[in-house]
Amino acid sequence: MALYQDPSVQLLISKFVRGEIVELTPGFDLDHTVRYPEVEEVVDQDPNAAKQLVQKLWDSGIFKRKFHEKVLVCPSCLSPNVSNDYVCPNCNSIDIERKTLLEHTACGNIDSVDNFLVEGSLLCPKCNKELVEAGVDYQKLGAWFQCAQCGKRSDMPSPIHRCRNCGHIFTIRDTGFVNVYAYRVSSEAEEEFKRSYLVMKPIGLVLEDFQFKVDMPGQIAGRSGALHRFDAVATKGSSEVVVLDVIASDKEIDEVPVASMYAKIFDVSPSQSILVAIPGLTDRAKRLAALYRVSIVEAENSQRAADQIKDKFGWAGLSGSDESFGDLQL
Numbered sequence: 246m247a248l249y250q251d252p253s254v255q256l257l258i259s260k261f262v263r264g265e266i267v268e269l270t271p272g273f274d275l276d277h278t279v280r281y282p283e284v285e286e287v288v289d290q291d292p293n294a295a296k297q298l299v300q301k302l303w304d305s306g307i308f309k310r311k312f313h314e315k316v317l318v319c320p321s322c323l324s325p326n327v328s329n330d331y332v333c334p335n336c337n338s339i340d341i342e343r344k345t346l347l348e349h350t351a352c353g354n355i356d357s358v359d360n361f362l363v364e365g366s367l368l369c370p371k372c373n374k375e376l377v378e379a380g381v382d383y384q385k386l387g388a389w390f391q392c393a394q395c396g397k398r399s400d401m402p403s404p405i406h407r408c409r410n411c412g413h414i415f416t417i418r419d420t421g422f423v424n425v426y427a428y429r430v431s432s433e434a435e436e437e438f439k440r441s442y443l444v445m446k447p448i449g450l451v452l453e454d455f456q457f458k459v460d461m462p463g464q465i466a467g468r469s470g471a472l473h474r475f476d477a478v479a480t481k482g483s484s485e486v487v488v489l490d491v492i493a494s495d496k497e498i499d500e501v502p503v504a505s506m507y508a509k510i511f512d513v514s515p516s517q518s519i520l521v522a523i524p525g526l527t528d529r530a531k532r533l534a535a536l537y538r539v540s541i542v543e544a545e546n547s548q549r550a551a552d553q554i555k556d557k558f559g560w561a562g563l564s565g566s567d568e569s570f571g572d573l574q575l
């Protein structure tokens with residue numbers, strides 16, 4: 246929840262919610278191993294802060310991920326700037342040459358390709374004829390590697406890695422690996438964000454305009470000792486507490502959320518309780534709200550609901566009595 250209060254998190258997740266980002270695809274980078282350009286945009290272009298934010302969102306369950314690739318890194322300094330080299334198995338020199346053996350089938354001569362190469366074309370050193378087409382008048386018999394330092398031949402040099410950052414030389418046996426993932430926002434987190442942030446934001450701003458300290462969502466301990474969660478808890482001083490829940494549906498909302506809000510406010514006893522219903526409540530639900538002294542705001546969206554709260558509070562004052570606040574029941 247604290248993460249949703251972070252402006253960079255709000256900006257990033259709202260991009261997912263609006264469909265501007267579907268998936269964070271990692272980019273490879275020799276300095277940072279992995280980068281997430283869309284995340285860097287919301288953290289002042291700082292690649293490390295972007296990686297930390299992605300990790301936090303994964304740890305908190307807001308992000309889900311899938312394996313993208315495995316990056317080989319230096320076991321000593323963790324740099325991904327690592328070379329793949331092949332060395333002489335005898336003296337470990339990197340100075341090896343690949344030699345190919347050719348057979349001139351026309352005359353039967355077998356020799357290293359070096360001895361056939363003359364000014365870019367292949368000429369048989371034995372019969373002096375030009376070699377025309379592989380598989381027809383000549384063929385490759387294979388390749389081997391020759392060390393320029395110790396002269397030893399081998400058919401399989403040893404693969405090693407060399408760190409270009411710290412110079413450490415290592416093999417597959419002690420190589421470091423880093424898993425790199427692509428990320429998406431989990432659908433539960435997206436719904437939670439839409440509800441608790443996008444929907445609540447205009448309402449929270451109005452409450453703040455009236456000098457309230459607003460937590461969205463917020464929690465209050467009741468007389469029973471139980472903690473009750475509301476979509477918004479607005480406090481002013483030590484005595485004034487406004488609790489607000491928002492319920493949205495594609496049709497008229499029944500009395501269930503009214504009853505569940507009443508169960509909470511019965512324990513908490515706030516100075517005001519407001520139920521915002523988008524688009525509205527059934528008559529039965531409205532009657533129940535009146536009975537429970539839950540003020541209701543019906544609106545087609547949360548911005549309209551915020552406008553209504555602002556209008557009414559602007560005239561009546563938010564610290565007004567229950568009677569004046571009752572005017573909110575439109």
Ligand SMILES: [Zn+2]
Pocket residue numbers: 333334335336337338392393394395396397
């Ligand atoms: Zn050698």
Ligand SMILES: [Zn+2]
Pocket residue numbers: 349351352353354369370371372373374
């Ligand atoms: Zn020949």
Ligand SMILES: [Zn+2]
Pocket residue numbers: 319320321322323324408409410411412413
């Ligand atoms: Zn290194």
